[in-house]
Amino acid sequence: MIDVQNVTRLFGQVMAVNDVSFRVEKGEILGFLGPNAAGKTTTMRILTTYLPATSGTAKVAGFDVHEDSMQVRKRIGYLPENPPLYPEMRVRDYLEFVAKIKGVDSANRNKAVDEAMDKTAITDVNQRVIRTLSKGYKQRVGLAQALVHNPDVLILDEPTVGLDPKQIIEVRQLIKNLAGNHTIILSTHILPEASKLCERVVIIDKGKIVAEETPENLTRKLGGSQRLTLVVGGPSADVLKNLQAIKGVAKAQTIEKIDKNKAKFVVESKSAESISADVAKAVVGKGWSLYELTPESMSLEDVFLHLTTKEEVVQ
C-alpha cells in the first residue's frame, strides 16, 4: 500500500530524512519510532504530499506522491502533529467542510460525518465551537477529520501526544479498531505505544532507519541480552559462584535472601541466545531445588536507548 524508496529530504544543510526505504502492506499498522528531530514528521509530510522529497520515490496505493499527488491525497487521511482545526468553526460544520474538500459527494456527506463522529466518540460535542473543546476532544476531532472520507491509508503523527492517560488508552483503542480496514502509519516516541499498537516498527534516528522489526523480534534481536530471575534452594554463595561459571552468562547477582536456604538471583546473558536451559541444568545438576525461573525480556525502551546510543558511538 505504501512504498518508500531511498527518500531523502534536505532543509538547506540539514538532512532531515536520509535515504529511507520501507513498505507497508494493506491493512498493516506500522509504527514510526524515533526521538525528537529524527525525521518522522518530515517523512510523513512527504507521504502526504505536503512536502516533496529531495530525492527518492514514494508511492501510496500505487500512485507516486509527486507525480499523482491528487490521487494520493484522495486516498489518505492525515492527522498532523497539531490537529489542523479551524477554532471558530463548529465541530459538525468543520467535518462537513473537510468531507467536502476530500471529495465526499453531497449525498453521502452527512452519513460520512456521522460515522466519523461516532467512531471517535464526539457526537455529543458536534455543535460546539472547536475553540472551546478540551485538548483531548480536539485531538479526537483531528482524528475524525482524518477518517471522514474513509481513506485507505491513515497517517497519524503522534496521535496520543498531550492526552491524559485515560484519553491515551481510548485513542489507542480507537486506532486498534481502525486497523484492518485501513493501512496505518503512526509515529510516536513512546515505545510501549508502538509495541502495543503496531505489527511492525521502523526505528528512525537522525533521518536514518536504524531498525525495522516486529516489536517482539526487536526486543530479542537487538536487545542483545536476556535476563533471568530464579529462586534456588541451596547455599547461596555456592549457587552464585556456579551461576557465574555458566558459559554465556555475563553477570549473576543475588537480589534477596528469602530464607536461610533459599535465595533469589538474577542472571544476564552475554548474547541474545537463550540461556534458560543451561541455567536450569546447572542448578538441578548440583542437586539444588529450582523454585522459579522467569525470563525477563528487556523493554523496548532499553532497546531504543541501546539503538540510539549505538548510533552516537558510531558518529
Next chain:
Amino acid sequence: MRNFLAIFNREVKSYFSSPIAYIVIGLFLVVCGIFFYLIVSSFAQYCMYADMQAAQSQYRMPPPKLNINMMAIRPLLNNISVFALFFLPMITMRLYSDEKKTGTAELLLTSPVTNAQHILGKFAAGGLLYLVMLGFTFLFMILLFIFGNPETGPVFVGYLGLLLLGLCYISFGVFFSSLTENQIIAAVSTIAFILFFWAIGWLAGSVNPGVGKVLSQFSLIEHFEDFAKGVLDTKHVVFYLSFITMGLFLSFVSIESAKWRGR
C-alpha cells in the same frame, strides 16, 4: 468548482463568525461617512456662496451650474480608494498566514484541492467582503441622488473603478499572506507594496519624460483618474485585470515554491 465553493464559503463564514469583518466594515464606513459629510457640506457651502455671488453681481448673471459629479462624487471616490488601501489588507492578511500559523495549511495542502482552487476561493471571499463595504458606501451616493441630481453613468463607472482597484489590493494581499505566517507582516507588506505602485506615478514627474511616461503606466492611481471622472476606458480595465492576475499568479508561485523550501 465544488472545492472553490467550499473554500469560499468557509472563508466568508469565518469572516462573519469573528469580529474582524464587522470591525473592518464598521470602521471603513465611519471613515467614509466622515469624509462624505465634509466633502458634501463644503460642496453645499460653495454652491450657496456661488449663488449669492451671482445674485449680487451687477450684470445679473445666471448662477453658475456646479457639477456635483466633478465636485463631490469624484473626490469622494478618490478618498474611498485611499481608505480601501488601508482596510483591505486587514481582511486579506489572515487568508494564508492564519492557516500556516494554526497548522490548518497541512489539511488544506494535503487535500485534493488544487492551488488555483483555494487561491481563487480565498480571493473571492475577500472580494465579497469588499463588495459589502462598497455596497454600504453606495448608500451615501443614494443620498446624493435623493437631494441632488448627479449623472448616473459616471457614478457606476467610478464604482467599477473602485471595485477593480480594490481587487488589485486583495490579490496582492493574498500573495503577501501566502509568504508569511505573521499577519501583521502580511498587512504591512501589502500596504507598502501598493503605496509603491502609487508613488511610481509621482516619481514619474521627477525623472526624464521618457522613463516617466513608462513608469506612470504602472501607477495604480493614474489608471483610477479616468474612472473617478466617470470615463470608462478599456485600457484601464485591462491594466487592473492584469494586475489582479499577477497577484494571483505570484500567490500560486509562492505556495508552490514554499514546499521546496519547507513551507
